[in-house]
Amino acid sequence: MTTTASTNGTKPAAAAKPSPAAGIANWADERLGIATSAKKQIRKVFPDHWSFMLCEIALWSFVILLLTGVFLSLWFTPSMGEVVYNGSYNQLRGIHMSEAYASTLNISFDVRAGLLMRQMHHWAAMLFIAAMLVHMMRVFVTGAFRKPRELNWIIGGVLLLLGILEGFAGYSLPDDLLSGTGLRIADGLMKATPVLGSYMSFFMFGGEFPGDQIIPRLYTAHVLLIPGLLLALIAAHMLLLVYHKHTQWPGPGRTEQNVVGYPMMPVYAAKAGGFFFIVFGVVALMGGLMTINPVWRFGPYNPAQVTAGSQPDWYMGIAEGLLRIMPGWETHIWGITMSWNVFLPGQVAPMALLGIVLAYPFLEQWITGDKREHHLLVRPRDAPTRTAILAAMVTVYGLLWAAGGNDILATQFHLDLNTITYFMRGAIFIVPPLVFIVAKRWCISLQRHDNDMLLHGYESGVIMRDALGGYTEKHLPLSEDHAYKLTARDRDVVYTGITGADSNGVPAPNVRVDQIRAKLSKAWFATNVQKPTRAELDEGHHHAELEHEHDAPLEDHAADGHQFDGRHDVTGDDLTHKH
C-alpha cells in the first residue's frame, strides 16, 4: 500500500498560533457580543479633509483638560479660609491669603510636575475654546449647519457658551489678584441688571463682594456641573454626527446619498488617535515652555489692589472690548440708576450675539426657502452672502478683541490709549460693512473665475505670438474631476414673493412679511454668478477643440512668430525674408 503525498514537506501542517490579542478579543466577543454591534460602526466611513480635523482639536483638548484637571483637583483646596503662606516661594512667604491661592502656589512650586499640569490645563482650555470657534466657523462657511444639522449647530453653540463659562470659572478659582479683578467685573455686570442687580450679586457671592462663598461655589460649577453638561452635550453632538453622517466636499462619486472616505477601523482611528498624541504633544510643549497665568507674580486677591494689564483670557476679550469702548452712559429714574455703560455691553450685547448665532440656520432657511437636506458642502465662494457675513462677524470680533487689549496695544506699539478707544467706537460700525462688501465681491469674482475656467480652460502659461506681434495665452481644458467639482452645485433661485390675489380673488396673507423675504432673497442671491448651462459648456468645448486643432501643428515646434501665428495655413507662403 502506498500513501499519496500532496506536499514535499516533511512536517505535518499546523495552524498558526493565534495571537494573544485575538484571543482576548475572541474571549470578550463571546461574552459581550461586541463584534456584532460594532460591525457597522467599525466600518463607518469618514471623509478626509484638513478642515474636518478642527473639531478634533477641541475634542482632544477637552480630554487633556479632564486628565490634567483631575490631577489639579487632587491638590487644590477650594476654600476662601484665610491662611498664612509658608511654602517655598520666597516672595510671598508670610502673607495672609485664601486657602485656594495657597494651594495653587503649592501646586505650582511644591507638587512635582504641578506647574506643568497647571500650565497644560490652562493652555488646553485656551485651545479648547479656540478650536470650537474655528470649527464653528468652518461649519458656518461651508453650510454644514443646514438641514438636517440645525440642532447640532445649536448644541455646538451651547457647547461654546458652556466652554467660555467653564473657562471663566477656572480663571477665577486660584483667587489671585487677576482672578479677583475678573470676579469684580462679573459682580459689576450683575449689578447692572435693572432693579434686581444688587440682589443677584448678594445671592451669588453670599453677601457683599467678595465674601467667602464664591470660590467653593465656582469650584462645584467648574469640576462638576459644567463638565457634566459639556460631556453630555459632546456625547449628543457626536451621536448626532454619527446619525447624520459626516458632510463631505462635492466631487466625482460623492453624492447626497453616500459618504466617500476612509473607514473608522483601521484608517480613521489611526489618524484621529494619532492626532490626539499630536495635540497632547503641542499642549505639553506649550505647558512646559510658555508661562501662562503666573499666579505667583499677581499676589493674593485684595479688593484694594489692581494691576495694569488686567485682562480676561482671550475668549472673553470681546466682552472686555465692549466694556472698554462703551461711552459712560447712565440715567437716573425714580431713584434707580440705569448703568447703560455696563448693562448694554455686558448683558444685552452678548445675549443678542448668542441669540443671532443660534437662530442663524433658521433665519437663512427662511430667506432662501431652502428646506432640503444637505450632505454636500458648499465652497465658500458659492455662497457669497454667507461668506461675507462670516467675514463681517470675524471683523467685529477681531475689533472688539483688540479693543479689549487697548492698553497692551498702546504700550507695545507706542500708541495713544484714548485714540485707540475712539477709533474702535467708530470702526465697529464702519469697518464690518466694508469688509462685507469686499468679501462678497471677492467671492463673486472667484465664481466668475470658475466659470472662465469651465468655459475656456485654465491658463497654461504657454504664450503665443501672432503675425501682428500680439500675444495670446493658450488655455487648456480642465480635467473632468476638476470640472465636476466646480459644477457640483445648485443654481440659486431668487424668491420673488407672492403678490396680489389668487385666482379666486382672495388676497394673499402676510404679503408684507413675504415682501421682506423676497427683498432679502434678492439681496442674498441676485448678484451671484450661476454655473454655465449645458449649451454654454458645449459651446466652450467646441471652441476649445477648434483652438486645439489650430495649435496642433505648433506642438513641439519652436515658433519664432515671424513666420506664422499657428492659426493660418502657411503652405505655399514665401516665408523668406525679403529685405
Next chain:
Amino acid sequence: MLTRKISARLSARRRSRFAAPAVLLLALLASGGVYATLSPASADKPTNDAATIAKGRALFAVSCSSCHGMNAEGILTQRGNNYGPSIVGVGAAAVDFQVGTGRMPMAQPGSQALEKRPAFNSQEVSELAAFVASLGPGPSIPTSADYGIGKVTNSQMVQGGEFFRTNCTACHNFAGSGGALPKGKFAPALTGVSEKHIFEAMLTGPQQMPVFSNGVLTPEDKREIIAYLKTNEAAPSYGGFTLGSIGPVSEGMFAWLVGIGGLVLAGIWITSGTARVKKKKGDVA
C-alpha cells in the same frame, strides 16, 4: 520726690519776667530741632560749593534753559500753558533721575519724556543737580544707605511686595512690565532700572508719577519695594518663556498662533497623505 521739687520750684517762678522769653526760646529751639531732624529736605552735601554750582548753571544755560528758563523759573506758552515747568525746589534727586536716565533733556516735545542714552556724564549730572538744588530746598540725591537693599530681610522684601501691589501695580503692571496711561502717556517698565533711580522716582514723582515722599513711604518702605523688584528680577522664570509678562493678551496671541496654528498645520499634514503606509516612488499624493 525730685520731680515734685523741680515742679514746685518752677511753679514758684512762673510769674518771673524771664519766664515768658525762656519758654519762647525753648519752644523755638524744640520746633527748629524737630524740623531739622524730620524735614525731608536735608541740606546738601559739601560738594555744592560755589564753583560746582557755577558749572551747573553754565550747563543749565546751554541745555535746559530753552524750556525751563534761564533761572529755572519755567516758560509759559502764549496761551498760558506750561512750555517747560519751573523746576525751582524740585531738588537734586529729581535732576539726578531725569538727567541720569536720559529723560532730560528731551529730544523733542511730547506727551512724555522718553528714557534714552544720558546726554551728560555723572560729573555733569551732579553739577546740574547742585545748581538746581541751590535754587530752593528739595530732596537731595539719595545715598546707598538710603536705597541699598543689602540689609533687607526676606520678610521685609515680602512686605515690599505688598507695598508694590498696593501702590505701584495699577500703573506699572504686576511684573513691573509697564502699563498705558491716558493720552499717549505710559508707566515705564521697572526691570533693569537701578536701585537709585527707582528710589529717586518714588521720592520725586517724575512725569506722570505721583510723589511718594518719605512721609508717605519711608526710606525703609522704599528699600523693601526695591528689594521685591530686584528679587523678582533675579528669580528664574518658573513657567518657561514669560511672553512679555503683560497678562492674558499675549497668552491669547500665542494660543492662537502656536496652538491653533500649529495644530491646523498638523491636521493638514495628517489628511494630506493616503492610507498607504509607505509611499511608492513617483506617487502623487
